[in-house]
Amino acid sequence: MIEAIKGQQNVCLALCRCDSCGAETSFNALHVAGKGGSAKLRKLALREPGMVNKSLIDRGWSVSPRGVTCPQCKQAKKTPQPIKEFAAMAANVHPIAQPGLGSVTELRTPTREQKRQIIDMLTAVYDTKASRYTGAETDLTVAEAIGGGILFGWVAQIREDLFGPAGGNAEMEALRDDLLKLVDTYGTQLARVNAQITEATRILDVLRMDRGELAKVVERVAAMSTKLERICKSVGPKGAL
Numbered sequence: 001m002i003e004a005i006k007g008q009q010n011v012c013l014a015l016c017r018c019d020s021c022g023a024e025t026s027f028n029a030l031h032v033a034g035k036g037g038s039a040k041l042r043k044l045a046l047r048e049p050g051m052v053n054k055s056l057i058d059r060g061w062s063v064s065p066r067g068v069t070c071p072q073c074k075q076a077k078k079t080p081q082p083i084k085e086f087a088a089m090a091a092n093v094h095p096i097a098q099p100g101l102g103s104v105t106e107l108r109t110p111t112r113e114q115k116r117q118i119i120d121m122l123t124a125v126y127d128t129k130a131s132r133y134t135g136a137e138t139d140l141t142v143a144e145a146i147g148g149g150i151l152f153g154w155v156a157q158i159r160e161d162l163f164g165p166a167g168g169n170a171e172m173e174a175l176r177d178d179l180l181k182l183v184d185t186y187g188t189q190l191a192r193v194n195a196q197i198t199e200a201t202r203i204l205d206v207l208r209m210d211r212g213e214l215a216k217v218v219e220r221v222a223a224m225s226t227k228l229e230r231i232c233k234s235v236g237p238k239g240a241l
C-alpha cells in the first residue's frame, strides 16, 4: 500500500507499507496541490505515483497491481520457486511400475480391450506347465509387442493373476544350464591341475633329496681322492730312492 502522508515539519512524504509483512518505508514525494479548504480535511494524494513506484523499486521493493512487497518478502517469495518447479517436474514423471508388484502410484489402468490383448499374448507365449515364459519372452517384451501404451506392470499383474510366476523363460533356463555345465567342466579341470601340481611338488622334493645325497657322495669321493694323492706323494719319493 502506498499513501501520501505529512511528516515532521509538514513535509510531503510517500508512505509505503509491505502488503505481506507490514514493513514500512517513507521518503519525500510531491503531493497534489491543495484546492483550498482545511488542510486537515483535505485528502492527501501523490502527484507523481510513477516516481514513487520507481523510488520504491530502487530501494529493492517490488510494485505490482497486487500491491507492494518489501525486499525481505520479495526474497522469501523467490526462494520456494525452484521447489515449485521441481514439484511440477516430479508430477510429470511417471512412476516405474514393478513387475509382480503392480504400481501403487500409477493411476492408469488397462482398458478391457487392452486386458484382452495382454491375455491373448500371454496365452501365446507363457508356458503354464513349466510356469515360465517360452523363448526369450518377458513381461516387457509382451508389453512392447502389443504396444499402444501397454505398461509391462499391467502384463505382470495379469500374468500373476491368470498364468503364473515370471519364472524367467526357456532361454534363460538354457543359459543357466550351459553355465552350470561350464562350471562343472572347469571345476573338473581345476581339480586335475591341482592334483598335477601336488604330484610335481612331491617329485621335486624327491629330486632335491637325491641331489643332497649325491652332493654328499661327491664330497666324500673328493676327500678320498685328496687322501689318496697325499698317500701317493709320501710313498713315491721313498720308493724312488
Ligand SMILES: [Zn+2]
Pocket (backbone or CB within 6 Å): 018, 019, 020, 021, 022, 023, 069, 070, 071, 072, 073, 074
Ligand atoms: Zn514485507
